[in-house]
Amino acid sequence: MDVFNKCTVNMGPLGQYADQTEGYFMFPKLEGEIGNKMLFRGKERLIWSLNNYLGLANHPEVRKADAEAAAKYGMAYPMGARMMSGQTDYHEQLERELAAFVGKESSYLLNYGYQGMVSVINSMVDRKDVIVYDSEAHACIIDGMRLHFGKRFVYPHNNIENLEIQLRRAKKMTEQTGGGILVITEGVYGMSGDLGKLKDIVALKEKYDFRLLVDDAHGFGTMGPTGAGTDEHFGVQKDVDLYFGTFAKSMAGIGGFIAGEKKVIKYLMYNMRSQIFAKSLPMPMVIGALKRMELLRTQPEHREKLWTIVNALQKGLTDAGLDIGNTESPVTPVMLSGGVGEATQITFDLRENYNIFCSIVSYPVVPKGVILLRLIPTAVHTLEDVKYTIKAFKEVKEKLLNKEYSTEMAEV
Numbered sequence: 001m002d003v004f005n006k007c008t009v010n011m012g013p014l015g016q017y018a019d020q021t022e023g024y025f026m027f028p029k030l031e032g033e034i035g036n037k038m039l040f041r042g043k044e045r046l047i048w049s050l051n052n053y054l055g056l057a058n059h060p061e062v063r064k065a066d067a068e069a070a071a072k073y074g075m076a077y078p079m080g081a082r083m084m085s086g087q088t089d090y091h092e093q094l095e096r097e098l099a100a101f102v103g104k105e106s107s108y109l110l111n112y113g114y115q116g117m118v119s120v121i122n123s124m125v126d127r128k129d130v131i132v133y134d135s136e137a138h139a140c141i142i143d144g145m146r147l148h149f150g151k152r153f154v155y156p157h158n159n160i161e162n163l164e165i166q167l168r169r170a171k172k173m174t175e176q177t178g179g180g181i182l183v184i185t186e187g188v189y190g191m192s193g194d195l196g197k198l199k200d201i202v203a204l205k206e207k208y209d210f211r212l213l214v215d216d217a218h219g220f221g222t223m224g225p226t227g228a229g230t231d232e233h234f235g236v237q238k239d240v241d242l243y244f245g246t247f248a249k250s251m252a253g254i255g256g257f258i259a260g261e262k263k264v265i266k267y268l269m270y271n272m273r274s275q276i277f278a279k280s281l282p283m284p285m286v287i288g289a290l291k292r293m294e295l296l297r298t299q300p301e302h303r304e305k306l307w308t309i310v311n312a313l314q315k316g317l318t319d320a321g322l323d324i325g326n327t328e329s330p331v332t333p334v335m336l337s338g339g340v341g342e343a344t345q346i347t348f349d350l351r352e353n354y355n356i357f358c359s360i361v362s363y364p365v366v367p368k369g370v371i372l373l374r375l376i377p378t379a380v381h382t383l384e385d386v387k388y389t390i391k392a393f394k395e396v397k398e399k400l401l402n403k404e405y406s407t408e409m410a411e412v
């Protein structure tokens, strides 16, 4: 059998819809300056699907810093992996600033959040150790665990009672193997917007003696009094042993970091294969990230504006009778009932008739019968945008209840 057979026979859970969806629901092209309004298929739409939470993507100081660094250094410098030939003072400066911002001793840059997380997990555990993780963990956490030779126990999303059961099992096992326990949760869950129950989790540390790794991709820059993250929000920064952030969201860039105790970060520097055997972040990304960090620290107005929009949107949607689940973060899911066909019809209606662009999620990412439309408010949205969107969603829900959407996939 040719290994390429699957490319035509079984395109996979998402690929099976490629013919009907490509270019519209999947791989859509958003054009123009990143902001609240962008072009989709040549027409201006109100965009609610970018994680540009603080609006930094197009901040003039950020654009200037990025451009000047690119002009000065090009995109190539430094060449090679950090360990071999890719080290610079700027990389180290950014690491010091990130560590200070999130309240840790030390941090290390990751050339992509995803690969970085895979290697953080892979480096921190060996076959004697046990991983305990939340069932809704991001793909990068799952992939990190796939490299783990030891046991792993999952607890249902945010179910602390069950987490304790898994910790009991893990403790029993590590008492035999002589290993340790690593618990992994997210700070903000990126689909539902609810928060990992960090307070409840850290309360179990004394009894079960584990280390805690928090993926705070959506919380870094958005959560906590200074934007330092979900652990700052809960007041448990010192109990989070390893804090992971990405530059792909609030920082509007590329890359990420892991922060923690100095000796642990040093160990990771010498052991994370995806960093040892891959190129260092190019200088414009690093200098650009330093500028973004400066704005995070000195211009709280972006986070304040973000939360003004978040609160107005979430309150407005709820008041209009829409179900936004248990979100406590900027991520705003709108839950409706229906199949994949109706999900595509609703999205088509929103895009074509209301000029609203948001992401849809349906089965198998969410349970059968649930349609999740995900809105990402940002500091560059306006209260007018919010008002318009709430009205549109109210109308869409009414149409759905009146069975005005067909159950066939929308033709695009």
Ligand SMILES: Cc1ncc(COP(=O)(O)O)c(C=O)c1O
Pocket (backbone or CB within 6 Å): 112, 113, 114, 115, 117, 138, 140, 186, 190, 215, 217, 218, 246, 247, 248, 254, 255, 256
């Ligand atoms: C929860 C979470 N973790 C990790 C990542 C991966 O980060 P990156 O885009 O920097 O690879 C993402 C997505 O960006 C994410 O949402």
